[in-house]
Amino acid sequence: MSLLTLDGSSGEGGGQILRTALALAMVTATPVRVEHIRKKRRKPGLLRQHLTCIEAATAITAAEVRGAHLGSLELEFRPGRIRAGAYEFAVGTAGSTTLVLQTVLPALFAATAPSTLTIRGGTHNPMAPPFEFLAHTYAPILARMGADVSLTLEQPGFYPAGGGCIRARVAAARLQPIALVDRGDHGGFLAHALLAQLPRSVGERQVQVIHDSGIPGPAELLVEEVQALSPGNALAIHLRFHEITEVVTTLGERGVRAEDVARRLVEAAFSYLRLDAPVDEFLADQLLLPLAIAGGGTFRTGRPSSHTRTNAAVIERVLPVRFSFTPEPGETWRVEVNSR
Numbered sequence: 001m002s003l004l005t006l007d008g009s010s011g012e013g014g015g016q017i018l019r020t021a022l023a024l025a026m027v028t029a030t031p032v033r034v035e036h037i038r039k040k041r042r043k044p045g046l047l048r049q050h051l052t053c054i055e056a057a058t059a060i061t062a063a064e065v066r067g068a069h070l071g072s073l074e075l076e077f078r079p080g081r082i083r084a085g086a087y088e089f090a091v092g093t094a095g096s097t098t099l100v101l102q103t104v105l106p107a108l109f110a111a112t113a114p115s116t117l118t119i120r121g122g123t124h125n126p127m128a129p130p131f132e133f134l135a136h137t138y139a140p141i142l143a144r145m146g147a148d149v150s151l152t153l154e155q156p157g158f159y160p161a162g163g164g165c166i167r168a169r170v171a172a173a174r175l176q177p178i179a180l181v182d183r184g185d186h187g188g189f190l191a192h193a194l195l196a197q198l199p200r201s202v203g204e205r206q207v208q209v210i211h212d213s214g215i216p217g218p219a220e221l222l223v224e225e226v227q228a229l230s231p232g233n234a235l236a237i238h239l240r241f242h243e244i245t246e247v248v249t250t251l252g253e254r255g256v257r258a259e260d261v262a263r264r265l266v267e268a269a270f271s272y273l274r275l276d277a278p279v280d281e282f283l284a285d286q287l288l289l290p291l292a293i294a295g296g297g298t299f300r301t302g303r304p305s306s307h308t309r310t311n312a313a314v315i316e317r318v319l320p321v322r323f324s325f326t327p328e329p330g331e332t333w334r335v336e337v338n339s340r
Contacts, residue, residue, distance in 0.1 A: 002031075003076065006317060009036035011310030015050055016285070019103045020311055022057045022077060023289060024318040026107035031078040032318075038073075045071040049095030049121070053103040056089050056119075060107055084111035084172070091121025094162035094230075096128035101168055102286065106293055108170040109147055115170045123157045123164035124194075124234040126251055129282065131156075131166055132192070132236045133247045138286060140245065141180065145294060147173040156196060158232025158251075177296035180287075181334075183278040184242025188217030189269075192236045196228035202258045206235050209262035215239075215269055235261060237269045244278045277301050277332045284308050284335065291337045292321045298336040300328070 008017045018034050025032045038044050046054075046069065054068045054075065061079035068075060089100060097119040108115045124130045129138070135151045142149055148171035157164020191210035193203030203223035211219050215237070233252025238245055250265045252258065272280055277300040279287065284301040285308040291297035292315045304325050312323040326334045 003033050004030055004318065005033045005035060006314060007036055008034045008073075009039035011313060012306045013040040013310070014038060014307065015047075015099075016307060016311055017314055018046075018050055018075070019053055019099060020289060020314045022053060022103055023106045024315065025077050026057055026061050026079050026082060026104070027110055027293060028318060029079055029081075030318060031076070033074065033076045035074050037075060045073045046075070047095065048093045049091050049099060052089055052091045052095065052100050052121070056087065056100055056104045057107070059087055059089075060085075060104055082107050082111050084108070084113035084115045086116045088118040089120070091119070091162065094122035094125065094157060094159040096125045097121045097123055097157070097164060097166050098129050098131060098134050101134070101166065102129075105149070105170060106289060109173045109175060109293075111172050113172060117168040117170065118165065119168075120163070120165045121157055122159065122162045123153060123166055124232060124251060125159070129286070130234060130236070130249045132234075132238075133249060133282070136238055136245050137247045137283060141178070141287070142175075142290060145178050145290060146176045147171075156194060156226050156228045156232060156234070158196060158228055158230045158234075161229035163229035175290055175294040177291065177294045179297065180243065180278050180299040182300075183244055186217050187240040187242065188219060189215055189240060190220040190222060190236075190238040192222045192224065192238065194232075194234040194236075195223065195225050196233075197231035198233055198252075200225060202233060202252070205258040206262040209259050210237060210266055213266040213269075215266070215273070233261070235265050237265055239269060239272065241278070246272055246278075246280060248272060275302050275332065276330060281305050281308070285311055288312055288315055288323065288337070292319050295321070295339050296337055298334060300332050300334050302331060302333065304333055304335065
């Protein structure tokens, strides 16, 4: 089969192009070459977490690979047959474990037996979906599409040491289209402060700010103290609706008051509540690939980001689908995927 060439600097130009290319290559058994990888970034080329994605994809498909080294601007990836199994991967830094997981999930759905994954590294990163978002927003939607994914946070990993661990059990599945166009009734919210090597009072102050913020519905407050290699603070609000649980998250920062971290997250929660659509900007990007593999589906969201449109363009190069982005009255958009 001829090599499909993708430009890693096109559109948004980030690491998502590489991860989507790997996922699609595995699912379709298509050899790919990605050129100009992250060329627009301050540190262009492959970073450690990208190499772990490649390592995982290589192990799962016995792929032949060229260019898999730090700083590489070009990668050739020739996948073999997808193999179920028990896999362990380590990013080796605080790089994102969740992005590695998302890269290989579609392939493991296409396997012939269940698989287990253990991935070590960062679990709460500022530029990647945190574990709680995957477990409570993304995975339940995959379940509605017919997937069976069980996720466990064994240990959080914060910058700079990392050292976190997530585990996943993934059953083989044939994804089905879904329509996610309304949130449904609001069932309240959970405010969850996760703390490592920090005073419990930090989390207590944070959840109190969230409780007093005026977010509608019954409130559940949780302060959880955990072991980790680095001090860390992850704060999440689970906005519970009948059709979706939207998890908005932020990370504590050195020198920033606990209350200010919480207020920043409250603003994000109200921004979502004001949006008359169930899917936020980040979930919109992550739903494109499973819907495309399913061959159809639709959802409503806010204005699609450059990241989302770039991801759609990459998927259209490989799968026989077309995405449409249609503005609606107000600030919402309808995204549809159809076979072609």
